[in-house]
Amino acid sequence: MSAQKRIAKELAEVTSNPPAGMIIGLVDESNVHNWDITMDGPEGSPYVGGKFKLLLTLPVEYPFKPPTINFKTRIWHPNVTFDEQGSMCIGILKGDTWKPSSRIMNVLIATQNLLIEPVPDDALETSSAELFKNNRPLYEKEAKKYTAQYAIGK
Amino acid sequence: MDSEDDFMSGLSSEEDNVLQDESDDEGSADDFGFDEPEPDPDVSQKGTVQKKKRSFDINFKVYHPGDIQAQQDELINEVNMILDIRKEDAAILLRHFRWNKERLIEDYMDRPKKVLESAGLGPSTSGPPKLEVIPGFTCDICCEDEAGLESFAIKCGHRYCVNCYRQYLNQKIKEEGEAARIQCPQDGCNRIIDSRSLDVLVTSDLQQRYHDLLTRTYVEDKEYLKWCPAPDCENAIECGVRRKDLDKVVPTVTCDCKHRFCFGCILADHQPAPCDLVKKWLKKCADDSETANWIAANTKECPKCNSTIEKNGGCNHMTCRKCKHEFCWMCMGLWSEHGTSWYNCNRFEEKSGSDARDAQAKSRVSLERYLHYYNRYANHEQSAKLDKDIYQKTEKKMIQLQTASGMSWIEVQYLNSASQALQTCRQTLKWTYAFAFYLARNNLTAMFEDNQKDLELAVEALSEMFEKPVTELADTKLKVEIMDKTSYCNKRRVILLQDTADNLANGVWSWSISF
Structure with a gap:
């Protein structure tokens, strides 16, 4: 399908000019549908200093259906499940918001922003969302603790 | 209007016999004491109009796919003319406003830009769409x-x-x-x-x-429209009864496909029981807790090892098969304390176990009450399920009759009417038992039970006649009897429904639970 051309173009775009603090490549050179992303914990978030591995998967129907993102490195965050899946909930990747012209570059930037500013109302993990809303210092402390445990020096 | 006339109107209705929704003189809609919601005045008056005759009848109209399309086209045309916008845009705006034309026009007059923007019709360049x-x-x-x-x-x-x-x-x-x-x-x-x-x-x-999807959205967006739930039926029903009125009226409608259902909850006809009662009853019947109730009422636990024991006859001297504990079934006390009074427990006044006995008795009474109503409900349901068989049998009988007795087709139609009456009446009877289960006793209950009894007796009598072999059915005397009974059944059903519907509308029933 003609999607190959689109995917190749987007891949070239983000590898040649990636968003700050990201390294992007393919998991397997022969398959353009699985992207391997390493994202630095952004400045101004409790995740700073951590290196997070993400898997971005493009469905066969891409770009008519949105890609999915999984955190391979555990992250303690209201919008990411705290398990091996590391599933992430973000507006742009929802079926009714995603448009065929939406760009992976924007998805990556949105993901980075989500680490800086979680959306507790769309939370997947209620315990961290609760803390983020009601006890910010404790939330930061916990997030830092888990970042150190899972994402630093691994 | 202009060249865009044919927009989306491929299906405009060919039925030109426009029936007016006549308001009838005897029973008016105001009987229910709620402000009768006028069916959209802008909705075309096409479709079959069902006249309201009795207090348990409600006004409704059946729309065929062509009518539904025509209604949409008409609304689109109106908005197109009033607001002077293209029909495509009028359609989008109407859908955005869930077909509430008045609100659309009002909002559009106030802030046209904002309305267009929110409906996804931002500033535009003109020209017809093309590749x-x-x-x-x-x-x-x-x-x-x-x-x-x-x-x-x-x-x-x-x-x-x-x-x-x-x-x-x-x-x-x-x-x-x-x-x-x-x-x-x-x-x-x-x-x-x-x-x-x-x-x-x-x-x-x-x-x-x-x-198809657009039409579906139209019906789903309209509060007064619902699809007929019968399989493969494409009609929609319009009815003005609102959700909040459902405790006062059981809005039963009949589609042109003959399916009778409740407009409030889309389940099959459940007159006279109101929707909430039906929901509760169905849940109760589906609930396994009734099984637990049976166990509670019919069994006891061994006081020593707690094994569940059902007493299947014999004396009160129980020996638990599991732990060999010996006790009295009546008072649950130790058997050894009974001395020589072997077969009758005379220790009733003693405190031990009296609380347990009270609970047991209570549970048993409520269970028996439930089973009383449930058995009758289930019996009529069972008969209703056989409707199809009965109907088919009837058809066969009618043909046999025609050949056996030389009666004409029209002369054997009385069997068809009898079969129809049986089906409808059983459906009603079935729900009277769910209704009665939740009914708290007051001076109206006796009247209701009399009506129920009369209808039931009539139905069972008709049912018996109906099952007679063809040779007897050919007898003119029986034919007359069946015809009489059929019309009597139908009359009794109307009386019962009228009575329950009136009391429901006036809010005078009292219930054993709150809905």
């Missing part, structure tokens, strides 16, 4: 840029190649079942793709599905 080949065009979705690539854009100007556009629409319509609110494929653009553009883009099989 174009633009030199140097690259599609942003697939990144193709070959020469001669056809492309398309709606009013917002976001242009994509025709293949991607089709793929996009295909997925939305086929997989996501979207129709009325498909947006431009551009990231962040919420402009809605109008049906004219869709007609340019999609293949004919998809167009049918698209228009």
Whole structure:
């Protein structure tokens, strides 16, 4: 399908000019549908200093259906499940918001922003969302603790 | 109006015999004491009008697919003329406002820009939708840029190649079942793709599905419209009864396909019981807790090892099979304390076990009460399930009769009427038992029970006559009897429903539980 051309173009775009603090490549050179992303914990978030591995998967129907993102490195965050899946909930990747012209570059930037500013109302993990809303210092402390445990020096 | 007249009206109704919704003189809608919601005055008066005759009848209309299409077209035309906007846009606006024409016009008069914006009709350039080949065009979705690539854009100007556009629409319509609110494929653009553009883009099989979906949204958006739930029936019913009125009225409607159902909850006819009662009853019957109730009422636990024991006869001297504990079934006390009074427990006044006995007795009474009503309900349901068989048998009988006795087709129709009456009456009787289960006793209950009894006796009598062999059925005397009984059954049913509906509307029933 003609999607190959689109995917190749987007891949070239983000590898040649990636968003700050990201390294992007393919998991397997022969398959353009699985992207391997390493994202630095952004400045101004409790995740700073951590290196997070993400898997971005493009469905066969891409770009008519949105890609999915999984955190391979555990992250303690209201919008990411705290398990091996590391599933992430973000507006742009929802079926009714995603448009065929939406760009992976924007998805990556949105993901980075989500680490800086979680959306507790769309939370997947209620315990961290609760803390983020009601006890910010404790939330930061916990997030830092888990970042150190899972994402630093691994 | 102009050349756009034929927009979306491929299905305009051929029924020109417009029936007026006459308000009848005897029983008026005000009987129910709620402000009768006028069916949309702008909705065309096509479709079958069912006249309201008795207090348990309600006004409703049956619409066929053509009528539903015509209603939409009419509304679109009106908005098109009043607001002087294109029909495509009028359709989008109406869908955006869930077909509330008054609100649309009001809002549009106040803030046209804002309304257009929120409905996805931002500032526009004009011209009919068409495919174009633009030199140097690259599609942003697939990144193709070959020469001669056809492309398309709606009013917002976001242009994509025709293949991607089709793929996009295909997925939305086929997989996501979207129709009325498909947006431009551009990231962040919420402009809605109008049906004219869709007609340019999609293949004919998809167009049918698209228009079906649009019609479905129309019916679902309208509070007073509901689809007939019968399989393969494409009709919709209009009825003015609102959700909040459902404790006062049981809005039973009959589709042209003959299916009778409740407009409030879409379940099959459940007169005289109101929707909430039906919901509770069905849940109760489905609930396994009744099994637990039976166990509680019919068994006891061994006081020593707690094994469940059912007493299946014999004396009160129980020996637990499991732990060999010996106790008295009546008082649950140790058997050894009974001395020589072997067969009668005379220790009733003693405190031990008296609480347990109270609970047991209570549970038993409520269970028996439930089973009383449930058995009768289930019995009529069972008979209702055999409706199809009965009906088929009837047809056969009618043919046999015609050949055996030389009666004409019209002369054997009385059996058909009898069968119909049996079905309808059993359906009603069935629900009277659920109704009665929740009814708290007051001076109205006796009247209700009398009505119920009369109807039931009549139905069972008719049922018996109906099952007679063909040779006897040919007898003129029996024929007259059956005809009499049929009309008596129908009359008794009307009396019962009238009585319950009136009391329901006046809120004078008292219930054993709150709904």
